[in-house]
């Protein structure tokens with residue numbers, strides 16, 4: 001799948017904090033560090049999977065990358081250009097290059113617009129086409145995602161979840177993007193439909209040379225589609241590796257635990273593997289544990305994990321992990 | 331079946347579906363928009379339909395009624411004072427010998443003008459103000475809503491009295507006073523809706539596509555608040571009409587010989603014992619209008635409520 005090694009998108013210590021003002025005059029500020037110090041690179045044409053339990057900041061990261069949220073700190077570099085500080089107008093040309101597919105196929109389509117208008121809206125915004133040309137493009141897009149041109153005059157509520165997700169994909173494709181954040185695009189769908197949508201996304205990637213950031217909360221789902229996989233925990237990236245390597249030999253204790261929870265289709269192999277049960281719940285991102293954020297649930301945790309934040313560094317060639325004990329436990 | 335081996339099934343049993351069968355996967359139900367659906371349910375509600383017909387009838391009467399009557403609202407027949415309803419004067423005459431029927435029709439004009447004003451103010455200032463406040467949120471929202479609170483905390487009577495001091499009594503003062511406060515409730519309702527809608531993924535999708543604030547408000551957020559907006563308007567119109575009637579009744583409204591329902595009722599008060607019909611007709615007009623708008627408002631509320639959708 002990977003076509004070359006040119007970097008398309010680079011995140012440097014990206015941070016997104018949400019602030020809540022409790023008091024009447026803005027005193028008692030509470031800060032929720034939804035994304036904290038994430039650095040990674042996405043190469044042209046690749047699919048980078050992003051996994052982690054729900055609430056760990058995956059969606060926030062995806063939305064911050066395409067600048068739906070203001071960036072609290074760090075940099076987003078797209079194709080060599082720093083887009084972190086761009087205002088809405090300066091961002092407009094990049095809106096054609098970076099797109100997003102959303103998780104909830106019911107909430108992500110405006111129920112008061114026809115499918116044709118939903119898909120046509122990006123064409124109107126960017127002045128790409130109008131009149132019969134617009135209609136033609138809409139029909140092409142519908143066909144491309146496996147729907148028919150008659151669907152253009154219908155309203156979203158007439159479609160199933162899988163069809164709605166296809167409409168969302170067509171809308172994102174309308175601007176001919178290079179990079180798409182897929183935020184759990186299949187989590188809300190029936191298992192029987194999931195494969196169809198994944199296949200569609202893969203076909204489109206091949207056809208249009210797309211680069212994906214593919215978010216999922218389930219490791220088994222991203223393995224198939226991703227070239228590399230990043231694992232997030234409480235706003236931080238804890239491990240990043242090529243997907244086969246990650247599955248064969250996870251380095252970070254959190255990845256190990258996540259992988260042990262993935263069901264294995266072969267009962268013989270399943271018997272051999274012991275499940276690592278994660279203790280307790282995910283701590284609150286408002287008040288994360290000191291040092292390594294995973295230490296409260298980590299079975300290897302030592303004194304150093306409480307004291308220092310582990311650096312996200314190359315643990316093995318091409319493999320990154322944020323763990324003090326990475327050499328010791330592997 | 332159980333002892334059929336896989337090998338026994340011939341390969342030609344597996345072939346692609348003919349096109350005719352593929353057609354079955356298409357949606358055949360005719361496309362029904364949300365509004366067609368609402369209209370359908372509204373029509374099934376008898377009281378709401380009745381309300382709607384009464385409102386249309388009133389509108390027609392108010393516009394064309396006075397043209398059909400041989401009298402004008404100020405014509406006096408000094409020899410025919412305080413007559414009861416008859417063929418000549420359908421609703422009778424008042425103590426000054428004026429035809430009550432035509433005066434009630436003129437009153438309807440004023441009342442409906444007031445209702446129209448209230449809905450225009452609601453739909454423009456109210457919707458936009460609330461939409462902007464909710465969409466921007468944070469500090470902008472805070473300031474805009476405190477201004478709303480300010481308008482809301484001053485009683486209407488005070489506006490009217492103050493305006494009367496400046497502009498003198500009359501319809502103008504009432505219109506401006508109503509205009510000052512009749513958008514407030516709508517602004518609050520739209521703001522609440524927009525606050526919850528703006529985090530939805532379809533709004534994020536529009537922003538990701540580069541839609542500007544105007545587009546997001548007018549194409550995405552406000553159309554999705556249409557239900558509560560329509561309900562609020564239909565509930566606010568009778569309130570405004572009643573307020574005007576009440577203000578005219580206590581003498582703060584239009585002045586003679588103009589007629590508004592509230593004023594007609596108030597004029598009838600001194601002679602209520604001898605000529606009760608003079609009070610009856612304007613009071614009936616007010617009541618029927620209130621009921622009609624409230625029936626329609628209730629019906630719309632039911633028809634627009636998504637929880638009742640089948």
Ligand SMILES: Nc1ncnc2c1ncn2[C@@H]1O[C@H](COP(=O)(O)OP(=O)(O)O)[C@@H](O)[C@H]1O
Pocket residue numbers: 018032034052053054055056057058059060061285
């Ligand atoms: N708009 C927001 N305002 C405040 N907090 C938010 C907002 N969006 C997300 N969060 C918080 O940020 C954290 C990460 O959320 P999210 O990115 O949605 O996680 P995920 O997609 O991994 O499930 C959660 O604790 C969530 O409550």
Ligand SMILES: [Mg+2]
Pocket residue numbers: 055058059060103184
């Ligand atoms: Mg999410």
